[in-house]
Amino acid sequence: MEDIKAYMESGILELYILGDVTPEEKLQVEAMAAKHPAIKAELDEIERSMEAYARENAIEPADDLRERILSSLVTNFADDRAFNKEPEETGAKVVTMVQPKTYKFYKYAFAACLALLLVSIAALISTYSKLQDSNVQIASLRSSNDKFAKTASFYHGEFDVVTDASFKFLKLQGTKKSPESQITVAWSPVRKKVWIDLRSLKVPANDDTHQYQLWALIGNKPVSLGVFDKSTADTAAMKEMQSTALADAFAVTLEPRGGSVSPTMDQMVVLGKF
Amino acid sequence: MSKKRKISLSEEELVLALGNREKIAIEALYDMYSSSLYGVISRIITDTATAEDLLQETFVKIWNSFSAYSAEKGRLFTWMVNIARNLAIDKIRSKDFKNQNKNQELENNVTFIDERKNTVYNPELLGIKDLVGTLKPDQRSIIELVYFKGYTHVEAADELGVPLGTIKTRLRMAIMLLRKHFN
Numbered sequence: 145m146e147d148i149k150a151y152m153e154s155g156i157l158e159l160y161i162l163g164d165v166t167p168e169e170k171l172q173v174e175a176m177a178a179k180h181p182a183i184k185a186e187l188d189e190i191e192r193s194m195e196a197y198a199r200e201n202a203i204e205p206a207d208d209l210r211e212r213i214l215s216s217l218v219t220n221f222a223d224d225r226a227f228n229k230e231p232e233e234t235g236a237k238v239v240t241m242v243q244p245k246t247y248k249f250y251k252y253a254f255a256a257c258l259a260l261l262l263v264s265i266a267a268l269i270s271t272y273s274k275l276q277d278s279n280v281q282i283a284s285l286r287s288s289n290d291k292f293a294k295t296a297s298f299y300h301g302e303f304d305v306v307t308d309a310s311f312k313f314l315k316l317q318g319t320k321k322s323p324e325s326q327i328t329v330a331w332s333p334v335r336k337k338v339w340i341d342l343r344s345l346k347v348p349a350n351d352d353t354h355q356y357q358l359w360a361l362i363g364n365k366p367v368s369l370g371v372f373d374k375s376t377a378d379t380a381a382m383k384e385m386q387s388t389a390l391a392d393a394f395a396v397t398l399e400p401r402g403g404s405v406s407p408t409m410d411q412m413v414v415l416g417k418f
Numbered sequence: 419m420s421k422k423r424k425i426s427l428s429e430e431e432l433v434l435a436l437g438n439r440e441k442i443a444i445e446a447l448y449d450m451y452s453s454s455l456y457g458v459i460s461r462i463i464t465d466t467a468t469a470e471d472l473l474q475e476t477f478v479k480i481w482n483s484f485s486a487y488s489a490e491k492g493r494l495f496t497w498m499v500n501i502a503r504n505l506a507i508d509k510i511r512s513k514d515f516k517n518q519n520k521n522q523e524l525e526n527n528v529t530f531i532d533e534r535k536n537t538v539y540n541p542e543l544l545g546i547k548d549l550v551g552t553l554k555p556d557q558r559s560i561i562e563l564v565y566f567k568g569y570t571h572v573e574a575a576d577e578l579g580v581p582l583g584t585i586k587t588r589l590r591m592a593i594m595l596l597r598k599h600f601n
Binding site for chain 1: 466
């Protein structure tokens with residue numbers, strides 16, 4: 145009896161109940177319990193107190209867990225012959241249906257996103273190329289608009305020459321060097337503008353190294369009014385020269401390209417006096 | 419907290435019904451023991467979803483291996499709570515679980531749970547709160563470690579820094595007090 149008491153007081157029974165013993169100790173405790181009713185009763189006491197202690201510390205699981213767990217057990221039931229009629233379609237099967245559904249959903253969503261992205265990129269590219277076309281068109285329209293504006297202002301200037309009463313027209317006659325030459329100059333002392341009429345220009349065509357130069361003679365001093373060409377390519381009707389308020393006479397000489405500081409007198413082709 | 423009708427059987431009836439694989443036994447088993455088992459699991463595993471999964475695993479295992487239970491060897495709850503505790507301890511010691519819970523202090527779990535969840539009100543156990551006063555802190559901590567946290571008494575001795583013999587004596591004294599209290 146002393147042995148039994150010492151055995152109970154060793155604490156092995158408590159550890160046995162808590163499942164904290166080696167397999168050998170387990171067998172030993174079970175053998176002792178089978179042999180001695182006192183140990184069996186002691187074990188039962190310990191078990192009851194631990195069970196009560198667990199109940200005191202119980203935590204109620206969520207309500208929906210009951211359904212879930214019971215149905216998972218019922219599905220297990222299907223293996224047993226006693227319950228093989230209806231529980232087939234409960235529980236786990238629903239779960240397996242749900243999973244591929246969400247998987248599919250994400251697959252489709254991903255595909256849709258990808259398709260949308262491709263369409264967007266295509267739209268962006270086409271819009272961008274249209275924008276480029278528009279820019280090119282705008283640039284060409286702007287340059288032709290500039291050209292028209294220039295032409296318009298030029299014609300406006302020419303028109304002034306014809307309508308403005310202050311303009312005087314002077315026909316410069318050919319010199320001995322070139323008797324057939326003839327140039328018409330329009331000059332407005334009020335507006336200080338000088339134009340030459342290229343349509344009625346009658347001079348020999350100049351070469352690449354020479355240009356005609358217009359001179360205004362003020363007193364006896366020649367003042368350069370700029371250079372011009374006699375060329376078939378030049379289609380402009382009139383050319384505006386540098387301005388002067390004073391002029392007693394106009395003369396044109398053939399000079400090296402770019403003009404000279406003072407006229408080369410033996411190269412004079414036309415001369416006209418007021 | 420109030421629940422719909424709960425099925426309750428005597429332990430002998432329940433064991434018999436489970437042995438006969440009766441469907442009602444499952445419901446009775448759940449209604450009678452789920453909260454006690456869940457209380458133990460929740461103290462080992464704080465994550466609710468994992469704890470719920472473990473409760474399910476526990477019931478599946480109880481159901482599938484019920485033939486291994488023998489009423490001569492002990493009470494049903496003792497057998498079941500060992501299944502629950504072992505599953506929970508296996509889980510908490512598994513590699514992936516450790517990784518996902520690296521920052522959680524095991525030590526804080528008990529108080530944390532006590533604050534977060536209400537324990538079940540049970541009229542049979544009225545006045546049970548005196549129990550906290552009945553157990554000395556070192557007795558309470560040994561029970562918490564071994565019963566609720568899945569420590570072996572060797573690990574508990576290490577944790578508390580006391581000799582193995584002391585642990586055994588302390589555990590026995592604590593359970594003696596519980597016995598006195600519940601009788």
